[in-house]
Amino acid sequence: MAILTSSATAKNGRNGHVKSSDDLIQLDLAMPGDGQDPEGKSNPEQLFAAGYSACFDGAFNLMAKNAGKKVESTTTAHVSLNKDEKDDGVKISVKLEVEVSGVSQDEAEELLKKAHDFCPYSKATRGNIDVDLDIKAV
Template sequence: MTKTILTSRAAAVGGRDGKVSSDDNVINLDLVMPGTKGKEDIPTSNPEQLFAAGYAACFDGAYNLMARQAKKRVETRTNSEVSLLQDEADNGVKIAAKLVVEVVGVSQEEAEELLEKAHGFCPYSKATRGNIDVDLSVKVVDALSE
């Protein structure tokens, strides 16, 4: 039997025009349909934005772990885009992700090797593999911008 390492809990009410909250209330957001705005004084989000944030955080952690295992000292920023695309197969909607890692401290070749290792390790990458289009790239930079 597989050992559970962590369980996070959240609930949604009202779908894409509702509300989402975590069991500890750290996440407590109104949701709006993509492309629409909520009330001015209430922060809003959508499932794609939440998925993009989770994937970016998970992948950035995996990239840094792979760098540490390779005894490389790096600084990184992982930028994530999650898009809804028209699915021509059934005239519905599908999801796609794009991750761009900015890295300081290694060569472009080393950065690309770490990218592939991170993609093999990251739980979000494992969950999406073969299910959605994921576009990965990495670029070496002199310093991370604000």
């Protein structure tokens, strides 16, 4: 049974428009490198980065809370389009950078692993794309 279902609709693919069912998200899209002016336009990788960073940061904070730690964290997801030598197409990869205060570097690394095991985006991408994790306790 679904806990939550969100919907968005895209029209005209990467050079089109995407909107959420509640109209909260209304974005024009631009294909990278096609000569279009990308200013003021988004892309699917940017949207994926937003979702993954928010989900992962939430998972990280939940793991910290469960461990009795009070932390402040910031998660940045870098989503890249890469050439795929297997089929001469493209694929994505992600680098998650987490900055956290309130714990040592060793504790931060332990929480990072737990968050990566728990996060729904991490579960969805596991074994499908390269995800690089980097954490810095400040």
